[in-house]
Amino acid sequence: MTGDAAGDGLVADGLACRRGERLIFSGLDFALPAGGALLLTGANGSGKSSLLRLLATLLAPAAGALAWNGASVAPDPSRYRASLHHLGHLDAIKPALGVRETLASWAGLRGASTARVDGALAAFALDALADWPCRWLSAGQRRRLALARLLAAPAPLWLLDEPTAALDSDGERRLVAAIEAHRAAGGCVAIATHQVLPLAGAHTLSLEDFAPTAHERAAGDPLTEF
Amino acid sequence: MGPYRALLRRELLLAFRQGGEIGLALGFFVLAVVLFPLGVGPEPEMLRRIGAGIIWVAALLAAVLSLDRLFAADYADGGLDLLALSAMPLEGAVIAKCAAHWLTTGLPVVAISPFLGILVDLDRASIGRLALGLLLGTPALSLLGAIAAALTLGARRPGVLSSLIVLPLYVPVLIFGAGAVDMGIAGGGVRAHLLLLGAISLAALPLAPLAAAAALRQALD
Secondary structure, three states: OOOOOOOOOEEEEEEEEEEOOEEEEEEEEEEEOOOOEEEEEOOOOOOHHHHHHHHOOOOOOOEEEEEEOOEEOOOOHHHHHOOEEEEOOOOOOOOOOEHHHHHHHHHHHOOOOOOOHHHHHHHOOOHHHOOOEHHHOOHHHHHHHHHHHHHHOOOOEEEEEOOOOOOOHHHHHHHHHHHHHHHHOOOEEEEEOOOOOOOOOOEEEEHHHHOOOHHHHHHHOHHHHO | OHHHHHHHHHHHHHHHHOOHHHHHHHHHHHHHHHHHHHHHOOOHHHHHHHHHHHHHHHHHHHHHHOHHHOOHHHHHHOHHHHHHOOOOOHHHHHHHHHHHHHHHHHHHHHHHHHHHHHHOOOOHHHHHHHHHHHHHHHHHHHHHHHHHHHHOOOOOOHHHHHHHHHHHHHHHHHHHHHHHHHHHHHOOOOHHHHHHHHHHHHHHHHHHHHHHHHHHHHHHO
């Protein structure tokens, strides 16, 4: 996997993640080419969210390296950060701001113009609520607003953590449509999910395959030494 | 300038929408100063001597009171992740947030301080020095406060802890701020005091965001 000359998209090489003293996964390799989709599966606590935060550079890997479009991420993470969206469990929605205001401020933080804001709201059927304060939104509507961020400020790599949580079937359809349009335009997406999303040609990566062995776990766990 | 302006705009919008927070710090500032004459007695001689110190201490406490507004909400709702992935470095986000904090707490304190100066019977020149000192010193209060606010993210009683961290850092600002007024009353030159106040704010402008951003990265982990 090293020295991949084609190298388009995201390549992970030997990633390991450690939270506190505990090794969550190790030796994780994958290649996510442009237009590709990667579904991360695994039991609760197997490290799906940690892997996505690690891919978003919000966590530092315990070992391994990331490369984006053939260039290593570590020397200049800010360039890489500008080309990714990370959608976590928390939606960062401020109850006091309006729906459109929220999306416009997110786009602004990414250095994007507000030109795509209304289109992004429409894509997730939030256009009728654009002037509502966010405190009136339901859980599903909040999730839609968080997803609209993906479209308001374009970025080629989407890292989505349980994006379908709280979404109804219409929302799920809209999400799949957005992902497929994104992939058709050359973007790629990594999704942690327990649900089967109808994405064409998606690869599945089970994090349980990279869980540390009992021996490795014991080596990293100070409690077992007593 | 795009992301900085977007963040500053959002912070100001939030502060004004949740107007109670600006009013809270400002009301605390005014009340703390007003309570002192009731406690120590209304003799103008005494008030004139301790007035500037009272106002400066109240300004410090008002700044501490509003520090949890800086990062706590973003830490709790995941906004910190978005700031870390925004188009500006985290240090820049800290500066924008401090600017918004100063505009909504420091500047109102400066604006209202002349009235409180009258209340404690300061003469006109002293009121000018008080307001000018606050104008030069309050940016440092916001910037140094950001370090404490970032360091205490995730702590169980962040407000108490951050005031313990930050109040010692505020001591130089207090000494030179209150000192400028006292020196003026005693007939000495106040230029050095005011220059030092400005110097503290200027030094804090690049240094405090570095420290605060490092603490925020720690909190992200």
